[in-house]
Amino acid sequence: MAKITYIEHNGTEHTIEVENGVSLMEAAVKQGIPGIDGDCGGACACATCMVFVPEEWQGKLGSIEPMEETMLDFCEHSAENSRLSCQLIASDELDGIRLNMPQSQH
Incomplete structure (x- = not known):
């Protein structure tokens, strides 16, 4: 299980525990x-779950698949450290990760 902190654009933080094997998007929606x-x-088809991943966590995530990369290309607030949380799967390695959300998702 991993503790994941989602940070809204206004700075409000939400920390939840996520079971290994569950997408970070699914856990956030359920909570x-x-x-x-x-x-x-x-389904990696909308980008309404985009998050910004701090550089120090990049190496602990799986690589970006072409479909995710294409969806991120269409997001107006996408940045180099953007990922879709539906494509990020909870694991012990992600315990303590802090994900920021764009202003467009509030």
């Missing part, structure tokens, strides 16, 4: 975290 909508249900 009612504002700013993570997951409109497509985790």
Whole structure:
């Protein structure tokens, strides 16, 4: 299980425990975290679950698949450290990660 902190654009923090093997989007939606909508249900087809991942955590995440990269290319607030939380799977390695959300997701 991993403790994941989601940080809204206004600085409000939400820390939840996520079971290993569950997507960070699914966990956030089930816990009612504002700013993570997951409109497509985790199909990597909407980018309403985008998060900014701090550089020190980048190496602990799986690589970006072409579909995710394409969705991020269409996001107006996408940055180099953007990822879709539906594509990030909880593991012990992610315990303590802090994810920021863009202003567009509030």
